[in-house]
Amino acid sequence: MRQTSYFHTVIIGAGAAGMMCAARTGQGGKSVALLDHAVKIGEKIRISGGGRCNFTNRNLNGHDGSPYYVSQQPRFVRYALSRYTAQDFMHLLDKYGIAYHEKHKGQMFCDDSAQAVVEMLQNECRLGSVTWYTGCTVESLTALPIAPAGYEQARFGINTDQGLFYCRNLVIATGGLAVPAVGASPFGYEVAKQFGHHIIPPEAALVPLRFEKWAEQGFDTLSGIALPVRISTGSGKQAVVFDEDLLFRHKGLSGPAVLQISSYWQPGRHIMVNLVPDTDLAEVLCRDKVGKKIQLKTALKQLCPVLPERLIDFWLGREPFQAVAGQKWADIPNALLQQLGQSLNHWTVLPTGSDGHKKAEVTRGGVDVKEINPKTMQSKQCEGLYFIGEVMDVTGWLGGYNFQWAWASAVCAAEALRADEHI
Known part of the structure:
Protein backbone atom coordinates (compact mmCIF):
# COMPACT_ATOMS: atom_id res chain seq x y z
CA MET A 1 0.00 0.00 0.00
CA ARG A 2 1.37 3.41 -0.96
CA GLN A 3 2.23 5.83 1.83
CA THR A 4 0.00 8.91 2.05
CA SER A 5 1.23 12.00 3.91
CA TYR A 6 -0.05 15.49 4.62
CA PHE A 7 2.15 18.57 5.02
CA HIS A 8 1.25 22.22 5.38
CA THR A 9 3.82 22.97 2.66
CA VAL A 10 5.53 20.78 0.06
CA ILE A 11 8.54 22.30 -1.67
CA ILE A 12 9.76 20.71 -4.89
CA GLY A 13 13.45 21.43 -5.51
CA ALA A 14 16.09 21.22 -2.79
CA GLY A 15 18.52 23.77 -4.18
CA ALA A 16 19.45 27.14 -2.70
CA ALA A 17 15.95 28.61 -2.77
CA GLY A 18 14.17 25.39 -1.81
CA MET A 19 16.32 24.66 1.24
CA MET A 20 16.13 28.25 2.47
CA CYS A 21 12.35 28.35 2.11
CA ALA A 22 11.91 24.96 3.79
CA ALA A 23 14.09 25.96 6.73
CA ARG A 24 12.37 29.28 7.35
CA THR A 25 8.86 27.85 6.92
CA GLY A 26 9.57 24.89 9.17
CA GLN A 27 11.11 27.10 11.85
CA GLY A 28 7.82 29.02 11.81
CA GLY A 29 6.03 25.93 13.10
CA LYS A 30 4.65 24.60 9.81
CA SER A 31 5.06 21.00 8.64
CA VAL A 32 7.26 20.96 5.54
CA ALA A 33 8.31 18.28 3.06
CA LEU A 34 11.23 18.96 0.72
CA LEU A 35 11.27 16.83 -2.45
CA ASP A 36 14.05 16.50 -5.01
CA HIS A 37 14.69 14.05 -7.82
CA ALA A 38 18.43 14.14 -7.09
CA VAL A 39 20.03 11.97 -4.42
CA LYS A 40 22.93 14.37 -3.83
CA ILE A 41 21.58 17.74 -2.72
CA GLY A 42 22.98 21.22 -3.35
CA GLU A 43 25.25 20.40 -6.28
CA LYS A 44 24.83 23.79 -7.93
CA ILE A 45 25.86 25.48 -4.68
CA ARG A 46 28.80 23.13 -4.31
CA ILE A 47 30.25 23.80 -7.79
CA SER A 48 29.59 27.55 -7.82
CA GLY A 49 32.37 30.10 -7.54
CA GLY A 50 35.04 27.56 -8.35
CA GLY A 51 33.91 25.49 -5.37
CA ARG A 52 33.84 28.46 -2.99
CA CYS A 53 30.26 29.67 -3.64
CA ASN A 54 29.85 33.32 -4.59
CA PHE A 55 26.86 33.42 -2.24
CA THR A 56 25.84 37.11 -2.44
CA ASN A 57 26.91 40.63 -3.39
CA ARG A 58 27.35 43.54 -0.98
CA ASN A 59 25.55 45.85 -3.43
CA LEU A 60 22.27 44.18 -2.47
CA ASN A 61 22.10 46.12 0.79
CA GLY A 62 18.36 46.80 0.99
CA HIS A 63 18.24 49.62 -1.54
CA ASP A 64 16.71 49.18 -5.01
CA GLY A 65 18.27 46.00 -6.40
CA SER A 66 16.42 46.00 -9.72
CA PRO A 67 19.31 47.46 -11.81
CA TYR A 68 21.23 44.22 -11.25
CA TYR A 69 18.55 41.98 -12.73
CA VAL A 70 17.24 41.08 -16.19
CA SER A 71 13.49 40.49 -16.43
CA GLN A 72 10.44 41.56 -18.38
CA GLN A 73 9.46 43.22 -15.07
CA PRO A 74 12.76 44.08 -13.29
CA ARG A 75 11.01 46.03 -10.50
CA PHE A 76 9.47 42.77 -9.34
CA VAL A 77 12.61 41.99 -7.29
CA ARG A 78 12.56 45.18 -5.21
CA TYR A 79 10.39 44.08 -2.31
CA ALA A 80 12.02 40.70 -1.65
CA LEU A 81 15.56 42.08 -1.93
CA SER A 82 14.74 44.89 0.48
CA ARG A 83 13.34 42.43 3.02
CA TYR A 84 16.30 40.04 2.97
CA THR A 85 19.67 41.59 2.16
CA ALA A 86 23.21 40.43 1.55
CA GLN A 87 24.03 41.40 5.11
CA ASP A 88 21.22 39.20 6.42
CA PHE A 89 22.69 36.16 4.69
CA MET A 90 26.18 36.99 5.95
CA HIS A 91 24.79 37.14 9.49
CA LEU A 92 23.57 33.58 8.96
CA LEU A 93 27.06 32.51 7.88
CA ASP A 94 28.50 34.27 10.93
CA LYS A 95 26.17 32.23 13.15
CA TYR A 96 27.76 29.06 11.78
CA GLY A 97 31.31 30.40 11.87
CA ILE A 98 31.70 30.19 8.10
CA ALA A 99 34.53 32.50 7.02
CA TYR A 100 34.16 34.57 3.85
CA HIS A 101 35.75 37.44 1.94
CA GLU A 102 35.02 40.03 -0.72
CA LYS A 103 36.79 39.21 -3.96
CA HIS A 104 35.78 41.84 -6.53
CA LYS A 105 33.03 44.44 -6.92
CA GLY A 106 31.10 43.32 -3.85
CA GLN A 107 31.28 39.62 -4.73
CA MET A 108 31.32 37.53 -1.54
CA PHE A 109 32.97 34.08 -1.44
CA CYS A 110 33.55 31.44 1.21
CA ASP A 111 37.16 31.25 2.37
CA ASP A 112 36.92 27.47 2.20
CA SER A 113 34.58 24.97 0.55
CA ALA A 114 31.07 25.77 -0.68
CA GLN A 115 30.07 22.52 1.04
CA ALA A 116 29.85 24.55 4.26
CA VAL A 117 26.91 26.52 2.81
CA VAL A 118 25.11 23.29 1.83
CA GLU A 119 25.61 21.86 5.32
CA MET A 120 24.44 25.11 6.92
CA LEU A 121 21.18 25.03 4.92
CA GLN A 122 20.68 21.35 5.74
CA ASN A 123 21.12 22.11 9.42
CA GLU A 124 18.67 25.03 9.19
CA CYS A 125 16.18 22.56 7.72
CA ARG A 126 16.78 20.19 10.64
CA LEU A 127 16.02 23.05 13.03
CA GLY A 128 12.72 23.44 11.20
CA SER A 129 11.96 19.68 11.39
CA VAL A 130 11.81 19.53 7.58
CA THR A 131 11.11 16.06 6.16
CA TRP A 132 13.37 15.18 3.22
CA TYR A 133 12.53 13.01 0.23
CA THR A 134 15.58 12.75 -2.04
CA GLY A 135 15.75 10.65 -5.18
CA CYS A 136 12.02 11.34 -5.36
CA THR A 137 10.36 11.50 -8.78
CA VAL A 138 7.12 13.47 -9.12
CA GLU A 139 4.78 11.55 -11.39
CA SER A 140 1.87 14.00 -11.35
CA LEU A 141 0.39 16.80 -9.31
CA THR A 142 -3.06 18.31 -9.25
CA ALA A 143 -5.11 21.01 -7.58
CA LEU A 144 -7.81 19.24 -5.59
CA PRO A 145 -11.38 20.35 -6.36
CA ILE A 146 -12.46 18.83 -3.04
CA ALA A 147 -10.16 17.98 -0.13
CA PRO A 148 -10.06 14.21 0.61
CA ALA A 149 -11.60 12.95 3.85
CA GLY A 150 -9.09 13.25 6.66
CA TYR A 151 -7.07 15.88 4.79
CA GLU A 152 -9.51 18.79 4.94
CA GLN A 153 -6.83 21.50 4.58
CA ALA A 154 -5.30 19.98 1.43
CA ARG A 155 -5.37 21.93 -1.81
CA PHE A 156 -2.87 19.88 -3.84
CA GLY A 157 -2.11 16.23 -4.42
CA ILE A 158 1.36 15.11 -5.50
CA ASN A 159 1.94 11.58 -6.76
CA THR A 160 5.55 10.41 -6.49
CA ASP A 161 7.47 7.16 -6.59
CA GLN A 162 7.81 7.52 -2.80
CA GLY A 163 4.13 7.95 -2.05
CA LEU A 164 1.22 10.37 -2.28
CA PHE A 165 1.54 13.80 -0.66
CA TYR A 166 -1.31 16.13 0.17
CA CYS A 167 -0.51 19.73 1.04
CA ARG A 168 -2.13 23.08 1.58
CA ASN A 169 0.72 24.99 -0.10
CA LEU A 170 2.98 23.97 -2.96
CA VAL A 171 6.29 25.75 -3.65
CA ILE A 172 8.12 25.27 -6.96
CA ALA A 173 11.86 25.81 -6.49
CA THR A 174 13.17 23.69 -9.35
CA GLY A 175 15.35 26.32 -11.06
CA GLY A 176 15.97 26.74 -14.77
CA LEU A 177 17.72 24.80 -17.53
CA ALA A 178 21.33 25.77 -16.78
CA VAL A 179 23.81 23.00 -15.94
CA PRO A 180 21.74 19.91 -16.84
CA ALA A 181 24.66 17.78 -15.59
CA VAL A 182 23.55 18.50 -12.01
CA GLY A 183 19.87 17.85 -12.64
CA ALA A 184 18.40 20.98 -14.29
CA SER A 185 15.11 20.29 -16.07
CA PRO A 186 12.01 22.10 -17.43
CA PHE A 187 9.84 20.63 -14.66
CA GLY A 188 9.04 23.99 -13.05
CA TYR A 189 7.92 25.52 -16.33
CA GLU A 190 5.65 22.54 -17.03
CA VAL A 191 4.00 22.91 -13.62
CA ALA A 192 3.55 26.64 -14.17
CA LYS A 193 1.86 26.06 -17.53
CA GLN A 194 -0.37 23.40 -15.99
CA PHE A 195 -1.74 26.05 -13.63
CA GLY A 196 -2.25 28.68 -16.33
CA HIS A 197 1.02 30.62 -16.14
CA HIS A 198 2.83 32.05 -19.12
CA ILE A 199 6.52 31.30 -19.67
CA ILE A 200 9.01 33.83 -21.00
CA PRO A 201 11.08 31.62 -23.37
CA PRO A 202 14.04 30.23 -21.39
CA GLU A 203 17.49 31.00 -22.83
CA ALA A 204 21.05 30.43 -21.67
CA ALA A 205 22.49 33.37 -19.70
CA LEU A 206 25.86 34.13 -18.12
CA VAL A 207 27.28 31.99 -20.91
CA PRO A 208 30.25 32.10 -23.36
CA ASP A 355 27.49 27.54 -25.62
CA GLY A 356 23.92 26.89 -24.48
CA HIS A 357 22.45 25.67 -21.21
CA LYS A 358 25.22 23.10 -20.77
CA LYS A 359 27.79 25.84 -20.10
CA ALA A 360 25.46 28.58 -18.83
CA GLU A 361 25.46 29.58 -15.17
CA VAL A 362 21.78 30.55 -15.13
CA THR A 363 18.66 30.71 -17.29
CA ARG A 364 17.16 33.93 -18.65
CA GLY A 365 13.35 33.86 -18.88
CA GLY A 366 10.96 31.61 -16.99
CA VAL A 367 7.61 32.01 -15.25
CA ASP A 368 6.16 35.44 -16.07
CA VAL A 369 6.41 37.45 -12.86
CA LYS A 370 3.41 39.60 -13.80
CA GLU A 371 1.41 36.58 -12.62
CA ILE A 372 3.17 36.34 -9.23
CA ASN A 373 2.67 38.49 -6.13
CA PRO A 374 6.05 40.21 -5.47
CA LYS A 375 5.37 40.42 -1.72
CA THR A 376 4.60 36.73 -1.20
CA MET A 377 5.81 34.86 -4.34
CA GLN A 378 2.31 33.34 -4.52
CA SER A 379 0.71 32.70 -7.88
CA LYS A 380 -2.05 35.07 -8.89
CA GLN A 381 -3.53 32.21 -10.90
CA CYS A 382 -3.75 29.56 -8.20
CA GLU A 383 -4.10 30.06 -4.45
CA GLY A 384 -1.47 28.20 -2.45
CA LEU A 385 0.98 27.84 -5.35
CA TYR A 386 4.34 29.62 -4.98
CA PHE A 387 7.40 30.10 -7.17
CA ILE A 388 10.86 31.00 -5.87
CA GLY A 389 14.37 31.36 -7.28
CA GLU A 390 15.55 30.86 -10.84
CA VAL A 391 12.37 29.24 -12.17
CA MET A 392 10.94 32.76 -12.49
CA ASP A 393 11.80 35.35 -15.14
CA VAL A 394 14.50 36.91 -12.93
CA THR A 395 18.17 36.71 -13.91
CA GLY A 396 20.86 38.38 -11.85
CA TRP A 397 24.24 39.70 -12.89
CA LEU A 398 27.36 37.63 -12.43
CA GLY A 399 28.76 37.97 -8.93
CA GLY A 400 26.39 36.57 -6.30
CA TYR A 401 23.20 38.27 -7.46
CA ASN A 402 21.42 35.05 -8.43
CA PHE A 403 22.10 33.39 -5.10
CA GLN A 404 20.82 36.45 -3.27
CA TRP A 405 17.63 36.29 -5.32
CA ALA A 406 17.28 32.65 -4.29
CA TRP A 407 17.67 33.53 -0.59
CA ALA A 408 15.44 36.63 -0.75
CA SER A 409 12.58 35.12 -2.77
CA ALA A 410 12.65 32.05 -0.50
CA VAL A 411 12.44 34.12 2.68
CA CYS A 412 9.66 36.23 1.17
CA ALA A 413 7.60 33.13 0.41
CA ALA A 414 8.39 31.60 3.82
CA GLU A 415 7.08 34.67 5.63
CA ALA A 416 3.81 34.37 3.74
CA LEU A 417 3.59 30.62 4.47
CA ARG A 418 4.30 31.14 8.17
CA ALA A 419 1.50 33.73 8.31
CA ASP A 420 -1.02 31.18 7.03
CA GLU A 421 -3.47 30.51 9.88
CA HIS A 422 -4.09 26.95 8.77
CA ILE A 423 -1.88 24.03 9.68
Missing part, protein backbone atom coordinates in the same frame (compact mmCIF):
# COMPACT_ATOMS: atom_id res chain seq x y z
CA LEU A 209 29.49 33.32 -26.90
CA ARG A 210 30.49 31.91 -30.27
CA PHE A 211 31.26 33.59 -33.60
CA GLU A 212 31.20 32.58 -37.26
CA LYS A 213 34.56 31.96 -38.98
CA TRP A 214 36.37 32.44 -35.67
CA ALA A 215 39.14 29.98 -36.53
CA GLU A 216 39.26 31.02 -40.20
CA GLN A 217 40.08 34.56 -39.12
CA GLY A 218 42.75 33.28 -36.77
CA PHE A 219 41.13 34.35 -33.50
CA ASP A 220 41.50 30.81 -32.15
CA THR A 221 45.25 31.47 -31.92
CA LEU A 222 44.53 34.01 -29.18
CA SER A 223 43.08 31.33 -26.88
CA GLY A 224 44.04 31.88 -23.26
CA ILE A 225 44.56 35.64 -23.51
CA ALA A 226 42.69 37.62 -20.84
CA LEU A 227 42.50 41.39 -20.38
CA PRO A 228 40.21 44.07 -18.91
CA VAL A 229 37.82 45.58 -21.47
CA ARG A 230 34.68 47.65 -21.78
CA ILE A 231 31.95 45.64 -23.48
CA SER A 232 28.53 46.81 -24.64
CA THR A 233 25.47 45.91 -26.66
CA GLY A 234 22.45 47.91 -27.76
CA SER A 235 22.37 51.65 -28.40
CA GLY A 236 21.00 54.83 -26.87
CA LYS A 237 18.92 54.31 -23.75
CA GLN A 238 18.93 50.58 -24.44
CA ALA A 239 22.73 50.31 -24.32
CA VAL A 240 24.23 48.06 -21.66
CA VAL A 241 27.90 48.47 -20.69
CA PHE A 242 30.21 46.46 -18.44
CA ASP A 243 33.85 46.95 -17.43
CA GLU A 244 35.10 43.41 -16.87
CA ASP A 245 37.75 40.91 -17.97
CA LEU A 246 37.57 39.26 -21.40
CA LEU A 247 38.89 35.79 -22.19
CA PHE A 248 39.71 34.55 -25.70
CA ARG A 249 38.82 30.89 -26.32
CA HIS A 250 39.34 28.45 -29.20
CA LYS A 251 35.64 28.72 -30.05
CA GLY A 252 34.82 32.32 -29.14
CA LEU A 253 34.84 34.66 -26.17
CA SER A 254 34.23 34.18 -22.46
CA GLY A 255 35.30 35.72 -19.17
CA PRO A 256 33.18 37.91 -16.88
CA ALA A 257 32.72 40.58 -19.59
CA VAL A 258 31.07 38.17 -22.03
CA LEU A 259 29.11 36.30 -19.36
CA GLN A 260 27.62 39.61 -18.21
CA ILE A 261 26.75 40.88 -21.69
CA SER A 262 25.29 37.49 -22.72
CA SER A 263 22.30 38.11 -20.42
CA TYR A 264 21.39 41.16 -22.51
CA TRP A 265 22.52 40.06 -25.97
CA GLN A 266 19.83 39.28 -28.53
CA PRO A 267 20.42 37.22 -31.72
CA GLY A 268 21.34 39.44 -34.65
CA ARG A 269 22.68 42.19 -32.39
CA HIS A 270 26.34 43.19 -32.44
CA ILE A 271 28.61 43.44 -29.41
CA MET A 272 31.23 46.17 -29.17
CA VAL A 273 34.46 45.58 -27.27
CA ASN A 274 36.82 48.37 -26.26
CA LEU A 275 40.17 46.61 -25.83
CA VAL A 276 41.81 49.79 -24.51
CA PRO A 277 39.23 51.34 -22.15
CA ASP A 278 39.60 54.99 -21.15
CA THR A 279 42.12 55.74 -23.93
CA ASP A 280 41.17 57.41 -27.22
CA LEU A 281 43.79 55.43 -29.09
CA ALA A 282 43.21 57.05 -32.50
CA GLU A 283 43.83 60.50 -31.05
CA VAL A 284 46.90 59.46 -29.05
CA LEU A 285 48.49 57.55 -31.95
CA CYS A 286 48.22 60.60 -34.21
CA ARG A 287 49.09 63.23 -31.61
CA ASP A 288 52.13 61.60 -30.03
CA LYS A 289 53.90 60.17 -33.09
CA VAL A 290 55.82 63.36 -33.99
CA GLY A 291 59.57 62.79 -33.89
CA LYS A 292 59.24 59.20 -32.62
CA LYS A 293 61.70 56.70 -34.12
CA ILE A 294 60.23 53.60 -32.48
CA GLN A 295 58.26 51.05 -34.47
CA LEU A 296 54.48 50.90 -34.32
CA LYS A 297 54.50 47.69 -32.25
CA THR A 298 56.72 49.33 -29.63
CA ALA A 299 54.46 52.37 -29.59
CA LEU A 300 51.40 50.18 -28.92
CA LYS A 301 53.19 48.35 -26.10
CA GLN A 302 54.04 51.71 -24.47
CA LEU A 303 50.63 53.30 -25.00
CA CYS A 304 48.61 50.19 -24.14
CA PRO A 305 50.43 48.19 -21.44
CA VAL A 306 47.18 46.32 -20.80
CA LEU A 307 47.37 44.68 -24.26
CA PRO A 308 49.27 41.36 -24.22
CA GLU A 309 52.12 41.21 -26.74
CA ARG A 310 50.54 38.22 -28.46
CA LEU A 311 47.38 40.24 -29.07
CA ILE A 312 49.38 43.21 -30.42
CA ASP A 313 51.26 40.91 -32.83
CA PHE A 314 48.00 39.39 -34.01
CA TRP A 315 46.32 42.75 -34.52
CA LEU A 316 49.24 44.22 -36.47
CA GLY A 317 49.37 41.08 -38.56
CA ARG A 318 45.89 41.79 -39.94
CA GLU A 319 45.08 43.89 -42.97
CA PRO A 320 45.53 46.80 -43.50
CA PHE A 321 48.05 47.13 -40.63
CA GLN A 322 50.36 44.33 -41.73
CA ALA A 323 52.16 46.51 -44.27
CA VAL A 324 53.16 49.18 -41.71
CA ALA A 325 53.71 47.00 -38.62
CA GLY A 326 57.51 47.23 -38.95
CA GLN A 327 57.63 50.91 -39.91
CA LYS A 328 58.54 53.85 -37.70
CA TRP A 329 55.54 55.19 -35.86
CA ALA A 330 56.22 58.76 -37.07
CA ASP A 331 56.14 57.70 -40.72
CA ILE A 332 52.74 56.05 -40.68
CA PRO A 333 49.85 58.11 -42.17
CA ASN A 334 47.34 59.47 -39.68
CA ALA A 335 44.45 57.85 -41.56
CA LEU A 336 45.91 54.41 -40.92
CA LEU A 337 46.68 55.19 -37.28
CA GLN A 338 43.12 56.40 -36.79
CA GLN A 339 41.83 53.17 -38.32
CA LEU A 340 44.06 51.14 -36.00
CA GLY A 341 42.90 53.08 -32.95
CA GLN A 342 39.26 52.69 -33.93
CA SER A 343 39.67 48.95 -34.47
CA LEU A 344 40.98 48.50 -30.91
CA ASN A 345 38.59 50.96 -29.24
CA HIS A 346 35.55 49.77 -31.19
CA TRP A 347 36.06 46.13 -32.05
CA THR A 348 32.60 45.09 -33.24
CA VAL A 349 31.63 41.42 -33.41
CA LEU A 350 28.43 39.55 -34.21
CA PRO A 351 27.82 36.43 -32.10
CA THR A 352 26.21 33.50 -33.86
CA GLY A 353 25.09 31.94 -30.60
CA SER A 354 26.21 30.73 -27.21
